[in-house]
Amino acid sequence: MNDLQQFDYLKHVTGGLDRSAVLDELMREYGKDVWNFAFFMTRQRELADDIAQDVFVKVYEHLYEFRGQSSIKTWLLAITRNKARDALRSSWLRKVTLLPVWFDRDTHPSAERETMDKLEMEEVWSHVLELPRKLREALLLNSHYGLTMKEAAELLGVSEGTVKSRLHRARTAVNRKWAKETAACGEEEWV
Template identity: 50%
Template sequence: MKLEPHYLKYLAETQDKDYILLDLMANYGNDVWNFAYFLTRSSDAADDLSQDVFLSVYDRIYSFRGECTMKSWILTITRNKSLNYLKKQLIRKILPVKTVPHGGTVQSAESQLFDRMETKRIWSAVIQLPRKFREVVILDAHYGLTDKEIAELLNISQGTVKSRLHRARTKITVILETDNEGE
């Protein structure tokens, strides 16, 4: 479903952009920060970009037409701002990746440790990918966007999304196998 009626309803019924912005920040703040971090590899840049993204959202909230989900719209703004930042800064430094928390039943401490180590290892491999592969993997695996949503966000065809996902997964496999051989 493309439209998010509750936001469109708020936009139609209220002039209180502050209330809408606070709600958007609560719902999408972590996603914006994480996506900016994955693209820039810098927590400081992700902090700054997150603020900048929500300032843009605040300024453009009434221009949201509902042609995509609110999440896709905000992540598109995040991507554009992150890419502009990278062009200006020419960042090439790889930073360690924080573990991605995931829910589930209670596990033993040993099992949790191995899961965290494996998750960190996988995301470290993702960070090593070229940007065009890294962003499709993150949008697919971390944010759960469909191929169509990713294609719209990146302004590429769905076939290109599928191809990049396949090639990215192949590259991740090679990186992980190379790491295993080195141990």
């Protein structure tokens, strides 16, 4: 069942719904997506924890206001984006010097290939994290979260052409960085 079908009833609810039960269901279904998007926006685990919590508090408070103008996932990612942008703009965060965040490494790989694949994927994601925020957002929304160009454009408040341009520039930048690292190995580009 896709997002629109599973939570279609929410656009018709005006009260009397057990918001806690719906919130639990939304957190189970989209909690990881919300946290990951917050992390990729901020590059900080603790801040992503705070943002994800804030997102679901806001969803709880405004659940009856959802009217289905977008999918639930798009609505949640839009709230996440706004919360992340607010957090990044806060004067407290700008005054604090933060150390770079590294991915957790799996210490018990089952095979050499799995380990190599994981390391390659970590490299790709580290390149994605180095992209400017606007390019990173477009790439994540399209490639990782599967939003259409139209949905991403609506979420970002830009035209579809702008999303396509940012997506192209993001992929080109990641491919360029990846090509530099893999040129000696003769590996293919990441797309």
